[in-house]
Amino acid sequence: MLKINKQEALDYHSRTPAGKIEVVPTKPVSTQLDLALAYSPGVAEPCKEIAADKDAVYKYTAKGNLVAVISNGTAVLGLGNIGPEASKPVMEGKGVLFKKFAGIDCFDIEIDATDPDEFIRIVKALEPTFGGINLEDIKAPECFRIETELREKMNIPLMHDDQHGTAIISSAALLNGLEVVGKRIDEIKLVVSGAGAAAISCLRLYLALGLKLENVVVFDKDGVINSSRTDLDPLQFQFATQRPITKLAEAMEGADVFLGLSAANVLPAELLLLMADNPIVFALANPDPEIPYELAMATRPDIIMATGRSDHPNQVNNVLGFPYIFRGALDVRATEINEAMKLAAVKALSELAKEAVPDMVNRAYGDNTLAFGRTYLIPKPLDPRLITTVSPAVAKAAMDSGVARIQIDDFLAYEDELRSRLGVNQKLMNRITQAARSNPKRVVFADGDSYKTLKAAQILSEEGIAKPILLGNRNKIARLAAENSLDLEGCEIIDILQQDAKREEYANLLYQKRQRRGITLYEGRRLLRERNYYGSMMLETGEADAFITGLSKDYGKSIVPSLQVIGVEAGVKRVASMYIIQHKKGPFFFADTTVNIDPTAEEMVDIIGLTARAVRFFDAEPRVAVISYSNFGSNPGDLPDKARKATELAKKRYPELIIDGEMQANTALNPELLREQYPFSELANKGGANTLIFPNVISGNIAYKVIQEIGGAEVIGPVLMGMRKPVHILQLGASVREIVNMAAIAVVDAQEPQRGL
The missing domain is CATH 3.40.50.10380 (Malic enzyme, N-terminal domain)
Structure with a gap:
């Protein structure tokens, strides 16, 4: 489980503005008329x-x-x-x-x-x-x-999620678990540890799915729930057993399913041996389950197990349910959330788990083996299909059961509406981070003795996103760590000025690589005293998997060493950079924003190709607009001419690519304007552009910086495209969050070199 530092949690909630939510106006309020x-x-x-x-x-x-x-x-x-x-x-x-x-x-x-x-x-x-x-x-x-x-x-619509959320998610897992082992719900014997709100709600929903009441035994902290108890609520009393059972061991004899919603370590391992073949155990106490996952699996190899934890298979997580249940209920103005709607959510989750898992989900969890079975009974929380699966099912159930006040006539259009509410941007970095956690790589940081880098390294290490290697003065790093209560366990620290033998080795390699490009052995030795060269050589020799720099030096000075040491990938003529703009309307991709100052039309085509590939790397389909101050020849000038020519050349080189231009930025991003004024454009019926190619670095750089400061969007990048190995150059003075994001991208880039940036 992720370790949470107390002070970090307090700082997260207390920094200005305090708390986690705010109210944002949805209409303009800038003029007297607006007010x-x-x-x-x-x-x-x-x-x-x-x-x-x-x-x-x-x-x-x-x-x-x-x-x-x-x-x-x-x-x-x-x-x-x-x-x-x-x-x-x-x-x-x-x-x-x-x-x-x-x-x-x-x-x-x-x-x-x-x-x-x-x-x-x-x-x-x-x-x-x-x-x-x-x-x-x-x-x-x-x-x-x-x-x-x-x-x-x-x-x-009203729901107590503590009761019904767990009931709905665990019901889907139960149905699928029983299907995997070939058992019927009306035949199984169920033992429950816990008799609180969640447990009672689970039992009531299981009964609705076909569970027989006489096959249920429930325990609370005072023992078995039976008819002799006088301290029970009526809802608890309905599950009182008539069987002569007093101990958990007696109930577990021949049981098919154990449901735990109680406390840690209340289920001894030896009791698992009493259960029927292919037992199903839902140990849902958090953070520590009723029996540790590893112990349960070691005790009964034929067990199917679910917990409430994210670090084990089959996580019963309420976030799989409540957002999408309320979404469907709200969208038909349901008067309540009834049993039919809950059962519809159960069925939707159950069926979604049986569908082929999209590549983006596999990548998010770093597991290409995800498929319906013992370790995949319910979908993953980051599955983007949840909103378009569960919400429509709930909405339809509300309509069919007569509690909907409005009707949805076109469910395909409704699914499009649901997607537009979120946009991919809501989950893009989540998927990248999850994918990084699945196989963390060694990321070397040139600015290893900066507080921001150290803080980012702590986060990356603790969250299992990357294995940080910090280049910097060891004493300074120790002092900063002590002053700021940073835990750098899991981070490798290298003071390059104390690495004489390694610097000599790297200097010789650099000399061999660049001796015909003006670098002597003496010059190589001097350059290897600089962290950008040292870090680049670590990446080149395979002693690191990715390299991140740029925090304290401008972009041009930071990129040159990597270009000299690593170089561009085969078949690529030039590198380029791209920013990801995370906005409520969806992710947008801006290029080139930092590298190519004033590219020719032919060079812009290279940038378009690199950018389209990078957008696909982030699981989005590029819809490219080549930007200018002109719309399809409306204004003359060298810049519109260059943009128009680049578009024409790109269409020939990449015939499968959705691309158009030259056009103004607002035209590219406004599908209604495109349909109204330029219906001939391929972008008009594709929802407008999500990828903007700028004619020079000036326009691209200004655009992303304006959006970053006043546009209400999170900016990630710059993502360096076209390098032979993963190298990324931060913005000068990047924040800790930006460093963490870039490191996660670098790790995923290193995981899949054949599909990289």
């Missing part, structure tokens, strides 16, 4: 429309895409009853997941009320504001009554 429309007097008009027809609130406000995450803090994570204020970071985090995975806006609401009647009254009163309610971290048994009564009283 008059947004508030008084213009706001009166939608108010009057809504007063006449309450459903108009969905047309004129954000209600239809707004979910409240509500808690009283009585059962938070593994922390218990810590109160509403202390629960707020968790509720904000839940809101972040809603937004990230389903494009749903959230307000978190922490209520100072433990009395169920008061809690119900408060939440019911919030109905006019929200399109849906996600109840969270409310203790049992109160949570059962609260959810039941609110569902009866409210006409918007």
Whole structure:
């Protein structure tokens, strides 16, 4: 599991602005007219429309895409009853997941009320504001009554995710696990450890799927749930066994399935030996399961196991469900989330796991063997197909069961709408980072005695993204680490001025490589005292897998050593650079932004080819626009002529590529404008461009820097394209996050040299 440093967690939440969420206006508010429309007097008009027809609130406000995450803090994570204020970071985090995975806006609401009647009254009163309610971290048994009564009283979708999220995801895993081992759900014997909200909800959903009540035995901290107990809630009592069982060992005899939603290490390994052939064990206590995964697998080789942890197969993760369930419910304005919708989500998840896994998912998890079976019962959380699989299934179930207030007529168009809500950018770096973790490589950093590099190296090492090699003064690194409480375990430190023998070896290699290019042995020895040459030679000799530099030197000075030592890949005439612009409308790719100052039309064609390949490396299909200040000859000039010629040449060299130009940037990025004014363009019916090729480095550099500072987008790069081995040059003064992102890209680049950048 990922190690979390306490101070890092506190710093993450406390740095300005505090917390994890903010409110961002969705309409312009820059002029007096904008303000008059947004508030008084213009706001009166939608108010009057809504007063006449309450459903108009969905047309004129954000209600239809707004979910409240509500808690009283009585059962938070593994922390218990810590109160509403202390629960707020968790509720904000839940809101972040809603937004990230389903494009749903959230307000978190922490209520100072433990009395169920008061809690119900408060939440019911919030109905006019929200399109849906996600109840969270409310203790049992109160949570059962609260959810039941609110569902009866409210006409918007509502779900207590602690109960139903785990139930839905584990149900999909259970159905598929039983299919793998050839068992029927109506015949299995099930043992449950835990009788809280999640366990009861799981059991109720399993019964709906065909489980027989008489085949269930449930244990809580006080022992077996049986009819002699007088301390049980009615929902717990319905699962009281009539069998003469008092101990867990008795229940496990011949059991087919064990479900754990209790505490760590409550299941002894020897009890697994009592279970039936091909037992299924869902040990879902977090962070430590009821039995360690490795111990369970060693005890019963025929076991199928799931946990709540990301470092084991079959992770039962609620994020597979709740964002997409609410998305589907909101999009048809469902009055509730009913059993039919939950079962639809179960079936959708179950069926998706049986489909061929896309290459982008394989790469994200570094596992080309992902296929339906014992270690792949449910989809992975980063599977981009989840939103277009689960949400439509839930929406259709709402329609079929009569709780939808609007209908979706074209589900193919709906799937396109779902994709556009997120854009690939939401998950691009997640997939890259996951792929890097699957096979971390040695990344050498030229600026190894910079605090930013050291901090990035700690993150890369702790998260298993890369194996950092730090070039720098060993004493300075030790001092910075001590001053900033940095843990550099797992990082190799090399003070190149103390590596006389290695520098001599590298100097001789450099001399042999460049002796006819003006470098003498004496000059080679001098150059090898510079980290950019030393790091490049480490990469060249195979003592590192990727090289990152540029943090403290300008781009030109940083790239020259690598060009001299590593050089360009075979068949490539020049290198180029590209920035990834992560925006809510999707990822965009800008080239060339740092290397080629004023390329000719022919040189631009080389850049187009490198960029198209790099865009595909990031699992996107390039839609290329060659940018100018002219639209298809509307303005004369040398620059439009060059852009137009480059487009024509590129179409001939890369006939399969979607490309057009020359055109202005706003034209390229606005599909409506393209369809209206330039319907002949291939980009018009392809959603506009996602890849912009600039006519010179001045325009490309200015464009990305403006977007980075005021455009509301995250900028990643520059990604260096065309080198023989993975070399990447950071922006001067890059942030820790940018260094980590670049290192992850470098690792994936090193993993797949035949498909690299």
